[in-house]
Amino acid sequence: MRLLWGIKLPLLIFIQLLCLSKLYAEALFTLKGSLSRSQQLGCSIVKYPCRMQWPCRLNCYKLKDPGAFSLILCGIAAKVDGNNDIPTLTPVQEAQVNRQGERRAAAATVGGVAAALLVIIIVVIVYICLMRLKRMMRQTSESASSMPSPTVEMGRSNNSLQVNELCPYYAHNARQLTILELEQATRCFNQSNIVGEDRFGLVYQGLLQDGSIVAIKRRISSLTTNFIREVRKISCIHHMNLVKLIGYYEDGYQQLLVYEHLPNGHVGNHLYDSEGLPIGKLDLWRRLSIALGASKGLEHLHSLDPPLVHTNFRTRNVFLDGSYTAKVSDYGFGTLQREVDQAAASSSCIDCFLDPELSSPENYTQQSDVYSFGVFLLELISGCEVYNRNMSTLEENLVFQAKAKAKDSDGLEKLIDVTLGEHEKHGARRMVRLALLCISKSYRRPSMGQIVEELERIQREIAPLYSQVNEDIGVVTLGSELFQ
Template sequence: MTTSLAVILGGAAGAVGLVALLVFLWFCLLHKRSVSRTSETGSSDPSLQAEQGIELSLLRGGPHPSDSREARRFMLDELNLATKNFSDINLIGQGKFGEVYKGLLNDGMIVAIKRRPGAPNQELIEEVRYLSSIRHRNIVILLGYCQENNQQMLVYEYIPNGSVSSHLYGAAQISNELLEFKNRLSVALGAAKGLEHLHALNPPLLHKDFNTRNVLVDENFVAKVADAGLTNLLGRIDAAGPSSRIVADDVFLDPEFIEFGRFSNKSNVYSFGVFLLELVSGQEALKSRFSESNQSMVEWVQNYQDTSDIAAIIDPRLSTSFTDESMKELIWLMAHCVNPSSERRPAMNYVVSELDRILEKEMNLTMIMGEGTPIVTLGSQLFTASR
């Protein structure tokens, strides 16, 4: 009985072993075919193949995949080459951080480089890492930094068409040409979206030097807010505190900040209202006054009523390229933004929604009036010769 049981158990064990061997051989055959197909046709899933490559690299101690939003540390030799040793030919401006140069990197990317004297500073690196992570269509991107040879440098994306101020009343202004009302509304909407994005960050980032010079336009006249967070950066790396680094022109500054030293998101709304005023008037608000009453343009808007003569404030170059209804709504929005009381000013998200509505309304009204279907044009064609 015992012998028979042993024979039965031995036979069962042998059968199990045989089945296991067959399963193993079948698995190996399938795996070989799979490898063969991959070697002949390449991976059917390139993203999976890439992920596997990254995993192997990490397991072998290789470099981590780079984050495109990470602040880049530029070498001085690279920036010297990009600017021809910071030649005066490439000097394009002077800002709060220092001289601004145009540069061409080895990879063909055009950048704007802000440079000033300064010893290496860890806080600059930390602030740049934060600011470079802010990405939005309507904000100028900070790409990275360089600290060598007792120089501090910030490297930004280059925006080719310069500032809005230069097109309204500065060096880029072209005689007998104008920026049509719909295009000015579009620029205003883009700038408002940039500020709205900054306010939506956690914690909110307040732009402490917002003005018409710090709104740039690209080749398609898409507005981009420049120097976001630069005041905070300067406050961290310099001896002066952030509050003493509020550097906007007085005309753009919130009256409550001037009087009480309080700066808030509504302070940005006030500055944006002055920006709208310059867009509509085509003049520099700081220097422009009405001769009859000696009022500043900001005071005129703050006292605006339905009965006011809006022609007094409108850029003559706009001619008849706008509807009275949309213009009056824009001036009303402007008046709310520059209200002396911050509590009575709208939030930036409301400003964005109103500008979006006014622009859409203006497009629809001008089409009804017989201007035809809007045509998308290049930025260089937005200026239309007046007749």
Template sequence: MSRTLAALIGGAAGAMALMGMIIVFLRFRLPRNRSISRTSDTGSSDPSVQGGVSLPLESREARSFPMEHLAFATKNFHNVNLVGEGKFGKVYKGFLCDGTIVAIKRRPGMPTSEFFEEVRYLSSIRHRNLVSLLGYCQENDQQMLIYEYITNGSVSSHLYGAGQVSNEKLEFKRRLSIAIGAAKGLAHLHSLSPRLVHKDFKTAHVLVDETFIAKVAGAGLRNLLGGVDVAGPSSQMMADEIFLAPEVKEFGRFSENSDVYSFGVFLLELVSGREAYQSVPSGLDQKLVEWAQYYQDSSNISSIIDHKLSSNFTTEGMKKFIQLTVQCVEFSSERRPTMNHVIAELDWILEKEMSLTTIMGEGNSTVALASQLFPASR
């Protein structure tokens, strides 16, 4: 009798242990699946798998930063550490206790599991040409995103922003290198499984480090905003809207092709040194994007080229660059190239520029090649 009782007790204990293991498994498994269905365009793949390779467990988890640590890092979010403001909210520069410098985006918001799941997915994405999302904070009715801090700021600030330094020129070869880095960042997002469409790519979201390596910021930010833009100054709204592809403006249809369109507008700003919503300085009432969409030949290329480039580029390289830009901003999304094709074309142009041009200020062979675009200067 005692043996039968012991067996019954042992069996019951085993069943309870098995049930506990199932509950623990479901508790940790189900939130991950909810994140997939919300983030994925296809709803078919685990976000912890990139290119068919499982990520280490620790890289899947977004770090939770206590509010008190972030307040200390920013001197209680003092204006002296305020470095900007975007769709998500104010951006602060912070110095963590371990010496790490971070960028902290802050907005009012109640804690939600959706916010955590989206941050958890986005912080698992790592690439040399993407700004890394390090973690988050949800306390005191505040939501915060913590990113790595990129020291040299945005490309827009170097081209036409308040921080522009006139005697620090971005020569054509450097701009090509920046374009290639940004293209690789976007291409990586498009290669993920599930695919991730940036949805808010613009020049201000291309940052450069101290060696001018390009890093794309803002990936997935529109998902965190729920697709709603925060109203801002009219000029900023106009500047942001011009990066949106026609199918996005008309139907709200985001895709890899709409990212390519946005990248084309970025290329226009990169070569012109001005914001794309501004008019072409040629007497025509035509915006830069309109100029590119109605581009027919190279006879008026010089009207949009940044004067700070001087003549340190080749005619062939510049024409190829303009032609690629025109392809990216095609009205028809199907006619736009893929980001991998864009990378291949930019690589080819840079290779030719490196082999055919001289270092700025050395010799005049470059001037002779580029002067074909500037007949008035002969």
């Protein structure tokens, strides 16, 4: 009997718990506002069959609240073989139900908040991952489409640089700007924004929507063909000593080129005054650094495959940024320029920089650029414009004087800027000899790579004289002199 009772008792308790859980679930779903009352609710006991087939007799009860739609469990009675001594579950107090409901509500609230936080964290992580992926894809695209050309030091090897391989036709850096943005940048091409004129046309200083200051060249007559193709090809060329082409625009009425703005203007602004006479702003170290930077820019153009010849190199096309780094401008448009009449402020200046051995513009070669660079060196060392107002005839130009004085060693001293110090004369004489070699017969002219190497040797020799580079030269913003 005790064995049977030991078996029946756990089973009875288990069955009662099942009934209790079922009734409790039903009561919990129908529980409304009655749980908030503080007084004891009246209730009636209704017999609830449990539908259990067992030797024992099991009765389950539930309560009905006559004043509400909710049901509250009041008690459960069970008998086993007529034995009423079996413990039965006591009625559940309303306070206990309230506490259980509050706990479940608090648990549900905490769970909901935790789930919301988890969703927010997942969304943030997904967003960050997407942004990083987008940034990586954009950087990969930019590195593939706008791969910078190797520097001059790398280009000095025999391996030439294939322009078409580095930057195919469809991959370019220059932006195709809208005419609306360019009009806003120049205040509808206001005359007060004109800062100069060159072979391409008038040059305006402008402010783009992104806040960058630019120089905008505008041509409104004699429009050239293949403009977009040439612009895209040029925009693939990158070097620290070349002025960067930022954007372009073309329609049936005009063609525009947008370049980076260089605050210190062209080199001529720092060498001579309006009459072409020396003003002594630059010491020899600064002049040598400018010559070295310009030579590296030209050497990079010549190292491309096929070589890109400048065709219009001169002092006014070498610009200085805020740190006086020289940058060569107006490169790459020789093909376009041959389609129109070359317009410049002074035809005599063009003649002085133009290679006398050049029979026609179509025959322009790298050696012709070397000749123009030699004239640039003469201006840089003498501090004088190649042909200035004090010269009565064209034959008195600086090139003619240099060739005449080259036969006399003492005559070279007269070509050196009088504002330079005595300790600078030795390096200046070496630069004059290099300039004379550049303007000699074409077969004797050095390559731009050899010119760079010679200028670097001169720089190393005079470096002890400039242990502390002169920083007294202030940065002069000459925006009104851009591209003149």
